[in-house]
Amino acid sequence: MRVSEKMLFDSTTRHLRLNADALLKVQDRVSSGKRVSRPSDDPVSAVRILGYGRAVDQVDQYLRNMNESEQFLSVSESALSGVEERIHRASELAVDMANASKHPEDRKIAASEVKQIFEQLTAVANTVHNGQTIFAGNKITTAPFDFEKQWQGQYVGTTLQSEAFPITIDNSNDTLNVTVDGTTIQVTLDSGHYSREDLVVQIQEKVGGALPTTSSVVVEFKPDDVAVPDTGSFFITSDTVKGRSSVVFKKVVQPVSDPNAPAVLPLGDARQALGLVDGKSQLSGEAYLGDAGEMLVLVESGVALAKNIPGSRAFNGGAVGGVDIFSGLLNLQTALETSNVVGIQTAITDMEKATEQISNERAFIGIRLARLEDTRIRLEDFKTVTIASKSEEEDIDLTSAISELIQRQNALSASQSAMARILQQPTLLSFLR
Amino acid sequence: MPDVAGIMHIGRQALSAHQQAIAVTSGNIANVSTAGYSRKQVVYEATSPTVGFGAGVQIAQVRSVVDLFLQRQIISEQSSLGRFTLEKGALDRIELIFHGASGDGVSKAIGDFFSAVNDLSNNPAGIAERNVLLERGSSLSQTIHVAYTQLQTVLQDMNSEITARVDEINAIAGKIADLNKQIRSIENLGTGMVANDLRDDRVRLLGELSEKIEIHLLEEKGGDLTVTVGSGGRIVPLVSGEHAYALSMVADPNNSGFSKILSGDTDMTHAIANGRLRGLMELRDNLLPAYIDQLNKLAGSIVSEFNTQHQQGFDLSGEAGGDFFSPLGEPDQDAANLMAVSISDPKKIAAASSADELPGGNGNAILLAKLQDKQVSSLNATFQGFYANFTGEVGARAALSQRNLSVEEVVSQQLDTMREGISGVSLDEEMTNLISFQRAYQASAKLVVTADELLQTVIGMKQ
Numbered sequence: 001m002r003v004s005e006k007m008l009f010d011s012t013t014r015h016l017r018l019n020a021d022a023l024l025k026v027q028d029r030v031s032s033g034k035r036v037s038r039p040s041d042d043p044v045s046a047v048r049i050l051g052y053g054r055a056v057d058q059v060d061q062y063l064r065n066m067n068e069s070e071q072f073l074s075v076s077e078s079a080l081s082g083v084e085e086r087i088h089r090a091s092e093l094a095v096d097m098a099n100a101s102k103h104p105e106d107r108k109i110a111a112s113e114v115k116q117i118f119e120q121l122t123a124v125a126n127t128v129h130n131g132q133t134i135f136a137g138n139k140i141t142t143a144p145f146d147f148e149k150q151w152q153g154q155y156v157g158t159t160l161q162s163e164a165f166p167i168t169i170d171n172s173n174d175t176l177n178v179t180v181d182g183t184t185i186q187v188t189l190d191s192g193h194y195s196r197e198d199l200v201v202q203i204q205e206k207v208g209g210a211l212p213t214t215s216s217v218v219v220e221f222k223p224d225d226v227a228v229p230d231t232g233s234f235f236i237t238s239d240t241v242k243g244r245s246s247v248v249f250k251k252v253v254q255p256v257s258d259p260n261a262p263a264v265l266p267l268g269d270a271r272q273a274l275g276l277v278d279g280k281s282q283l284s285g286e287a288y289l290g291d292a293g294e295m296l297v298l299v300e301s302g303v304a305l306a307k308n309i310p311g312s313r314a315f316n317g318g319a320v321g322g323v324d325i326f327s328g329l330l331n332l333q334t335a336l337e338t339s340n341v342v343g344i345q346t347a348i349t350d351m352e353k354a355t356e357q358i359s360n361e362r363a364f365i366g367i368r369l370a371r372l373e374d375t376r377i378r379l380e381d382f383k384t385v386t387i388a389s390k391s392e393e394e395d396i397d398l399t400s401a402i403s404e405l406i407q408r409q410n411a412l413s414a415s416q417s418a419m420a421r422i423l424q425q426p427t428l429l430s431f432l433r
Numbered sequence: 434m435p436d437v438a439g440i441m442h443i444g445r446q447a448l449s450a451h452q453q454a455i456a457v458t459s460g461n462i463a464n465v466s467t468a469g470y471s472r473k474q475v476v477y478e479a480t481s482p483t484v485g486f487g488a489g490v491q492i493a494q495v496r497s498v499v500d501l502f503l504q505r506q507i508i509s510e511q512s513s514l515g516r517f518t519l520e521k522g523a524l525d526r527i528e529l530i531f532h533g534a535s536g537d538g539v540s541k542a543i544g545d546f547f548s549a550v551n552d553l554s555n556n557p558a559g560i561a562e563r564n565v566l567l568e569r570g571s572s573l574s575q576t577i578h579v580a581y582t583q584l585q586t587v588l589q590d591m592n593s594e595i596t597a598r599v600d601e602i603n604a605i606a607g608k609i610a611d612l613n614k615q616i617r618s619i620e621n622l623g624t625g626m627v628a629n630d631l632r633d634d635r636v637r638l639l640g641e642l643s644e645k646i647e648i649h650l651l652e653e654k655g656g657d658l659t660v661t662v663g664s665g666g667r668i669v670p671l672v673s674g675e676h677a678y679a680l681s682m683v684a685d686p687n688n689s690g691f692s693k694i695l696s697g698d699t700d701m702t703h704a705i706a707n708g709r710l711r712g713l714m715e716l717r718d719n720l721l722p723a724y725i726d727q728l729n730k731l732a733g734s735i736v737s738e739f740n741t742q743h744q745q746g747f748d749l750s751g752e753a754g755g756d757f758f759s760p761l762g763e764p765d766q767d768a769a770n771l772m773a774v775s776i777s778d779p780k781k782i783a784a785a786s787s788a789d790e791l792p793g794g795n796g797n798a799i800l801l802a803k804l805q806d807k808q809v810s811s812l813n814a815t816f817q818g819f820y821a822n823f824t825g826e827v828g829a830r831a832a833l834s835q836r837n838l839s840v841e842e843v844v845s846q847q848l849d850t851m852r853e854g855i856s857g858v859s860l861d862e863e864m865t866n867l868i869s870f871q872r873a874y875q876a877s878a879k880l881v882v883t884a885d886e887l888l889q890t891v892i893g894m895k896q
Contacts, residue, residue, distance in 0.1 A: 004857025005465050007850060014846065038528050039828025040835060047825035050540055054817045057544045058805070061551050068555040132558075132793065138785070140558060140793035293790050296799050298551060301806050304799050428864040 012419040019415050023408040030405055035396045045393045052390035059383045062300050066372050069297040069307040073372075075129045076309050077365045082124050084358045087325065090117050091351035094332055094344055104339040111182075111336035118329045122147060125315055135311035136290030144290035144311040145326070153181075153244030153330060154237040154284035157276040162230030166193045167273050169202075175268040176276075178207050179246045180217055180238050182337040185210040189270060196221050199274070200234075207236070215240060234274055237284050244334045246343070247276045281331045282324065288312050299375050305368065314361045323353040437887045444880035446489040450477065451874040453492055458867050461858045469637045471497040471856035472863075473629060497629045500855050504636060505650065507848050508643045514845050515644035515709035517838040523587060523716050524831040527724070530583045531824045540820050542576040543735070545569050547805040553784055554798035558749065563779035570757065570774040577732050581769035584725050591717040592691050598645050598710055599680050599694060605642045606677040609635060609660060614675040616656040628656070642671075647707035662696075667704035669696040691717060720830070725769070727823050733768035734811050736761055738804055746783030746797025747790070754783025754797070 029035060039046040093110045096102070126143040127134050136144035155178075174189045187206040194202060204219040211217065216239040223232035238245040271277045292313065294306035316324045328350035335343025454475045464470040478493040532538035549569040553562045612635045619628040635658065642648055642660070648671065651659040660672040670678050680701065682692035693702040694710075702718075705711050736758040743757040759775040761768050776782060786796025805815065812819040 001854045002857065002859055002862075004853045004859045006468075006857050007853040010853070011850070038831070039531055039824050040524075040528055040831035041828075043825045043828035043832055046828050047821045050821035050824060051818070054540065054544060054821075057541075057548070061548050065551055065555055130556075132556075136793070138790040138793035291789065293794060295793055295795055296554075298554060298799055298802050302803065428861045432864065432868070 008422055008425075012415065012422055015415045016412070016419060019408065019412040023405070023412050026401065026405045026408050029396050030398070030401050033395055033398075036394055049390055049394045052386050052393070055386050056383055056390070058301070059379050059386070062298065062379055063376065065297050066299050066376055069299065069305065070369065070372055072129065072134065072307045073365050073369055075127065076134050077362060077369075079124050079127045079134070080309070080314065080358055080362050080365070083121055083325075084355060084362070086117050086120055086124075087351055087354050087358065090114055090329060090332060091348065091355065093336075094348045094351060097336055098341060098344045098348065100341070107336045107339050107344075111333050114329060114333045114336060118326065118333065121315075121325065121329070125311055133290070134308060135314060137308065137310040137312070138293030138295065139290045140295075142289050144288055145315070146289055147287060147326075153246070153281060153334070154235060155245045155247050155276070155279055155281050157234040157236075157247075157274060157279035159224055159231060159233050160275040164275075165199075165230075166195050167199060168193050169270070169273070171268060173268065173270045173273045176203070176207070176270045176274070177247065178217075178236065179244075179334060179338045179340070180207075180211055181215040181240060181243045181245070182334065183212060183215060184338050196230075203234075203236075203274075215243065217245060233279070234276060235284075244281070244330055246281045246331070246334050246338075246340075247271060247279060281334065282327050283330070287326065288316055299372065300379060303375075305371070309361050309365065314358065317357060322357045323350050325354045325357070328354055437884055437891065440887070441881060441884040443489040444877055444884055446480070446491060447877035447880065448874060450490045450492050451870050451877055453495075454870045455867065455874065457495055458863055458870060462860065462863050462867075465858045465860060465863075469633065469640070470858065471499045471629075471633060472858045474498050494625060494627060495629065496627060497632065498856050500852070503848065503852055503855065507845070507852060508636075508639050508648070508650070510841070510845050510848060511640050511643040512647040512707035512711075513841050514838075516707055516712040517834060517841050519709045519712035520716070520834040521831075521838045523591065523712075524827070524834050526587055527584070527721075528827060528831045530580055531827055539576055539580060539731075540817050540824075542569075542573045543805075543816050543820070546573045547802060550798060550802045550805075553782070554795045554802050557784035557795040557798055558792040560779050563782050563784075566782060567774055567776060567779060573735075574758070574772040574774060577728065577769050577772055581725065581728055581732075584721060584728065588717060588721045588725070591713050591721065595692065595694075595710065595713045595717065596682060598713065599682055602642065602645050602671075602710075603677070603679040605638055605645075606660070606671050606679070609638050609642070609658070609672045610675050610677040612638070613657050613672065617675075620656040643708065645708050646705055646710045663701055663704040664706040665704055667699055667701060669699055669701065671696075688718065724823075724827065729766065729768040729770075730812065731769070731816065731819055731823070732772045733761055734809050735816055736768065736772055738807070738809060739801065742797070742801050742804060743783050745786070745800070747785045747788045747794075748783045749780040749792060751788040751791055752781075755781065757782070 028037070036042045036045050036049060093113060097107050097110045122145050125135050125145045132140035133143055136142050169189050170191045174191060175186065176189060177184060177186050179185075185207065187203075187210050189202055189206060192198075200219050200221050204217070207217055207219065218235075218237045218239050220235045220237070221232055222235055223229045225231070236245050236247065237243075288311060290311050292310045294310065295308045296304035297307050298304050313322075315326060316322075328347060331343060331350070332347035334340070335347055454477075457473050457475050461472045473495050474497075475495055476493045477490050479488040480491050481488065530538075546566075546569045549562070549566040553559070553566050556562050612631055616628045616631050616635065619626060619631070639648070639650070639658075639660070646662055647664070649661045649668070651661070653659060653674075657674050658672070659670065659674075661668050662671050663669050671680075672678070678696060681695050683695055684690050685693040685702075693700055694705070695701060702714065705714065740756045740758055740760060743754045746754040748754055756775050759771065759773050761771055784798040784801075785791050785794030786800070787794065790796060805817070808815060809819075814822060
């Protein structure tokens with residue numbers, strides 16, 4: 001083939017350019033450390049790298065979410081541990097004071113300690129963490145237990161059917177012993193046939209009249225179901241804030257000869273007729289101002305776990321028929337103030353149930369924390385593997401890149417020196433003459 | 434019988450012929466570096482003898498050494514070269530919009546946005562978290578908007594360049610028509626002369642033309658070259674004889690006012706099969722609109738999915754959530770351009786899933802956070818997954834155009850080398866020719882001297 005001058009120059013120039021180009025590319029890669037810096041360098045890798053990056057970012061977010069959750073649960077746990085300890089103390093007091101050898105004076109002193117325990121538990125139940133109350137469910141800006149507001153102590157009797165009315169009161173069932181705000185009074189009801197409304201008025205008049213000026217009661221008959229207005233229970237509610245009311249559990253008389261025979265109420269006791277025998281003391285009004293909501297935290301893809309314990313579940317027993325701890329403590333306080341041994345013994349049972357209830361909640365927290373820990377370990381592992389995969393796709397192998405760099409440099413200098421030789425190539429001209 | 438005068442005549446003719454040959458050789462040497470130059474070769478022929486004995490020499494023609502087939506091939510490859518060069522350049526630009534594989538772009542903005550949603554779910558009543566979410570929403574809208582604008586810019590640039598190129602094509606066609614006229618007038622003089630330099634010029638212009646638009650050539654008798662463009666059923670003349678038929682541009686209402694290319698009344702827009710113009714139109718009418726479409730689709734589905742879920746929740750005042758992003762019309766036209774956060778009061782972010790759950794309820798915030806991993810039906814992927822695939826698509830197309838270009842460059846280079854081999858000037862060769870023509874010139878001069886001496890002798894016969 002004929003070789004023209006231009007061909008030689010063009011060819012060497014082109015190769016110089018190509019070599020310089022390739023050298024520049026390798027240099028870029030070595031300095032940036034990245035094998036793929038534009039999608040066109042390796043499109044399939046580019047997609048994968050984006051995917052890995054996204055996965056790592058998400059894991060970081062989940063870990064952050066989990067921190068939040070773990071903190072919350074830990075604070076709840078230590079609060080509940082305090083609660084359990086206080087309940088235990090109340091239980092001790094109850095057991096001690098149930099002993100028949102104790103004086104009413106001792107019991108009054110114990111009652112004031114129980115009152116303090118009540119207040120301590122109130123404070124714990126209203127614990128605030130990072131500006132949020134932890135036991136109020138979703139109502140994080142509200143203190144869940146506010147005993148300043150509405151509640152009064154209330155005694156609720158058992159259900160009376162409409163057929164029971166009118167009730168006849170005579171001297172076999174006209175005595176009623178009521179405790180209001182720590183004061184016990186005994187009233188005698190007037191004999192007669194009473195309809196429901198009349199009975200309410202009578203009891204209100206008698207009991208209200210016999211109380212000291214510092215206390216007052218509201219007596220009502222409320223239907224269990226609004227649709228069936230004739231069937232319901234008597235409600236005796238102390239009308240003072242933080243009041244307590246109870247119908248005294250005078251000891252039920254048991255015939256000595258036959259312990260299996262049914263108990264007989266003492267003569268004149270009105271409790272049977274009025275359905276107040278097996279009633280219970282409770283808090284009226286809405287003492288729990290939170291809700292039963294669970295606040296969820298996204299701990300991994302598609303998995304949201306609750307981070308809080310609703311106070312209604314832990315302290316009020318929720319809907320499953322646990323025990324209302326605050327009511328229990330109040331009843332214990334009342335029983336101690338009035339030296340009501342039966343009441344004290346009921347309180348012991350209540351405190352046992354309370355301990356179990358709190359203990360369950362703590363166990364729940366323990367399980368939840370363990371699960372979060374597991375998830376955390378798993379996510380961290382995943383993150384490590386993903387980062388490694390991303391690096392494999394994206395980063396250069398420094399050793400091979402540097403050796404390629406040296407190669408290219410050599411190629412470039414080789415073509416440069418070839419060009420130099422060609423430039424010096426003599427033509428025919430130099431030989432003529 | 435040859436006479437002395439005849440010898441003198443032969444000598445004179447020979448001197449002239451060799452002188453011309455030296456001139457041609459010097460022309461070749463001077464143009465050793467000229468691009469596209471074809472070396473000229475002198476063709477001698479013996480003159481018909483006036484007397485039976487000895488013929489003089491004359492130059493039959495000075496011909497360009499060209500391989501016409503190779504020439505056509507080179508012109509044709511220029512079209513592909515023009516097209517792929519343009520494509521690579523444009524796709525290099527477009528690629529950069531996607532920020533390589535590190536993703537400091539849309540993918541990260543989406544991730545950051547959902548990160549803020551997660552933080553909100555951990556503290557749904559927190560005003561700080563809500564403000565951050567609003568900010569990240571704006572930031573995401575902004576990032577998408579920037580990508581949209583950049584794609585639009587490339588699109589507009591493609592369109593402006595089309596206008597400029599069509600003008601250039603028309604100018605070159607005009608020049609070729611002129612050259613046709615000149616070549617014809619020279620070659621039709623009957624002297625057998627070939628207008629070599631003009632032809633060279635014409636070939637150069639054809640190369641330039643072919644780089645811009647694919648052409649078909651037909652050489653007519655008399656030196657005219659007919660140039661046609663188009664393909665399929667639509668082939669129109671660009672240059673015919675001394676007439677150049679200009680291409681014109683008319684706004685196409687069906688294509689957002691971009692121009693279509695006409696030759697007379699024929700719409701050539703889709704009939705141009707190769708050349709830079711083809712690359713420009715491919716990008717303007719197919720590739721870029723498709724990319725912008727994808728971006729719109731992504732933005733539109735983020736807005737609609739997020740808004741739909743947001744409306745299911747309740748804000749801090751207990752009202753049902755409104756639109757988080759400004760709602761877009763159907764279809765997702767301009768979604769990427771119009772996407773914006775429409776909430777300014779952080780309390781209006783609907784994190785709770787019912788009004789009773791306030792203020793700690795985060796049910797809706799959790800559902801909003803879960804959208805990040807949702808397989809959106811209109812995209813057939815998650816938001817970030819869709820964008821990653823989009824990036825891969827662009828990357829693959831850019832890689833393809835790079836490969837096409839480098840292959841085409843190699844082919845062009847090889848053809849060029851072959852052409853140089855045939856038509857290029859070799860200094861060694863020319864030097865050798867120069868020496869031989871010089872000697873021939875000297876010999877012819879000697880002929881004249883000898884004839885002169887003979888004449889002197891004849892004249893000196895009469896004393």
